[in-house]
Amino acid sequence: MKNPYLTDGRLGDVVAAITVLGTYPFYKLSPARWAKRIGGSEQRADHWRRVFLEHPEFFRLASDEKFSLVWRRQFRRNYRVDDVHEVDPDYAIDGTTEDLVSRRPLEPAEVIELVNVAIKLHDRALEQDKTRLWWMPLAAAAVSLVSVLVGAILSALLSQ
Numbered sequence: 625m626k627n628p629y630l631t632d633g634r635l636g637d638v639v640a641a642i643t644v645l646g647t648y649p650f651y652k653l654s655p656a657r658w659a660k661r662i663g664g665s666e667q668r669a670d671h672w673r674r675v676f677l678e679h680p681e682f683f684r685l686a687s688d689e690k691f692s693l694v695w696r697r698q699f700r701r702n703y704r705v706d707d708v709h710e711v712d713p714d715y716a717i718d719g720t721t722e723d724l725v726s727r728r729p730l731e732p733a734e735v736i737e738l739v740n741v742a743i744k745l746h747d748r749a750l751e752q753d754k755t756r757l758w759w760m761p762l763a764a765a766a767v768s769l770v771s772v773l774v775g776a777i778l779s780a781l782l783s784q
Contacts, residue, residue: 628679630749640662640663652686673691695730696728703726
């Protein structure tokens, strides 16, 4: 299976997703809502769903089909979105209140740390892809050697 970091444009997608999912007041949304937040259009929801699913090191799918950033899931749900400050821990949350209580956004340094991890994982994937082809120069040399030998044998046979 191909490493998802080797997909064209993937590092940029992962960085964009980390940035938006890490800083948006609501910590989890559907792929369509994240697509609108990240790229301005819900039409790319399937693309973002695939990005989220192929990078479980950063993103998680909840039972309600909404995605979130793993790091934010570790925070308590005590961030009141409309007040933009922390509130008491989540207790007696009903349907309407739950929509306004989230997990706190990441600090800029936390976002930068996750982006650095993504860059390192991308670099590692590129390096592994290069080392996977170690045998190609040897194969080319072997083909050249066989060609020279066949040419020499044919030359010797034809000159007799």
